[in-house]
Amino acid sequence: MNIFERLYKELRKKYGKPKEQWNLWCKRPKTKQEKEEVVIGAILTQRTNWKNVELALENLKNKKIVSLESLYHLGSKKLASLIKPAGFYKAKAQYLFNLVKFIVENYGSLEKLRKVGLKELREKLLKVKGVGPETADSILLYALDKPIFVIDEYAKRLIKERNLIEKTNYHFLQKLFEENLRKDFRLYQDFHALIVINGKNKKRPLRGVAKGDSKNKK
DNA sequence: ACCCAGGTGGCCC
DNA sequence: GGGCCACATGGG
Numbered sequence: 001m002n003i004f005e006r007l008y009k010e011l012r013k014k015y016g017k018p019k020e021q022w023n024l025w026c027k028r029p030k031t032k033q034e035k036e037e038v039v040i041g042a043i044l045t046q047r048t049n050w051k052n053v054e055l056a057l058e059n060l061k062n063k064k065i066v067s068l069e070s071l072y073h074l075g076s077k078k079l080a081s082l083i084k085p086a087g088f089y090k091a092k093a094q095y096l097f098n099l100v101k102f103i104v105e106n107y108g109s110l111e112k113l114r115k116v117g118l119k120e121l122r123e124k125l126l127k128v129k130g131v132g133p134e135t136a137d138s139i140l141l142y143a144l145d146k147p148i149f150v151i152d153e154y155a156k157r158l159i160k161e162r163n164l165i166e167k168t169n170y171h172f173l174q175k176l177f178e179e180n181l182r183k184d185f186r187l188y189q190d191f192h193a194l195i196v197i198n199g200k201n202k203k204r205p206l207r208g209v210a211k212g213d214s215k216n217k218k
Numbered sequence: 219a220c221c222c223a224g225g226t227g228g229c230c231c
Numbered sequence: 232g233g234g235c236c237a238c239a240t241g242g243g
Contacts, residue, residue, distance in 0.1 A: 025224095046225040052241055087223085087240040095226080132226050152224045169232090196224060205222060222243085230235085 003164065004180035008187070011194040015201075018193035022200060023050050025142050026193040028186065035110055036068050038143040039103070042135045043096045044086040055085035071096065072104045095130020102128050114144045122148070133170045141192070147185040149177040150192045153206045154199030 001009075018026040029035050037057065044053040059082040065071055071079065080093035102124075107113040113121070118140065125136040133151070140146040151173050159165050159173060181187060199206070 023224095043225095045223090047223065047238085048225085049223040049241075052223080055241080085240060088225090088238045089240075091226085091238055130226065134225065138224085150224085154224065192224095199224080206224080220243105223241100226238090228236090231233090 002180045004177060007158075007162070008181070008191050008194070011198055012190075015194055015197050018190055018197060021193075021197050023054075025138075025189075026197070028189050029142055032110070033066060035143040036066070039068060039099065039110070039139055040071070040096065042138045042143075043092055043099060043130060044083060046088070046092065046095075046135065048087050052085050052087060056083040056089075059083065059085070068100050068103055068110075071100045091130070095128075098128050098130050099125075110143060114146075118146050118148065121146070133174075137174075141185060141188055145185045147178075147183045147188055149174050149181075149188050151177075152192075152196070154195050155192070157199065157206065158195055 015021070020027050024034060024037060024041070029038050040060070041053055041057065044056050060066065060071075063082060065074055065082070076093045076097035079097060080089050083089050083092060083096070086092060103110070103113055107116075116124070121144075122136055122140060125131050125139065126133070131139075137148050137150045140148045141150055151170050155177075156168065156173065159168065165173065165176070177188075177191075181191070
């Protein structure tokens, strides 16, 4: 057993099977609605507390906006007012609309989108303005069941804590996880969920004072 | 009144 | 390729 397999076992033993311990993603989203919520949440949760994302999702649900199709017809202006609680709402409304537009106009549904090959699909997602590596991979892994490992601040921090790697960029760290684990999307889903649960369990902040946030006043 | 939250794009060098 | 900043709300 290598270091990554041992790490998974350790977290699994400590926290058990990830369920809905802090959000939907922990329990392997399965239904169409759950998977579409992953797509929406992937944008909304960028640099934002999940609690605030829930408030935004609640606003959408109250307006019966739960599908990508309905979001598409809503337009980014109205979308912005509904997702305010998630912060960065003008940018996120545009990002989310870009993403939904990409999916609806080119594929129509997540099932169709899923048929595209992993590598090609990832490149296309990354071209959508507002979708970076983590957002793209979260969608690929949790909404499309593609075996790709999601790297986030918690994963980076955990790796550093364990002194596994010094300097790392996203791609390198992702490859490292993937090369040392069974190529299994369920394992990746659970592992990433556990890393987040583990990260939230600690008091220490993710990255201190956020760069650039200091003069965020109106 | 601070400090923080599962990122990303744009700019600069 | 890396460093810095803007984007913004709600909760501790």
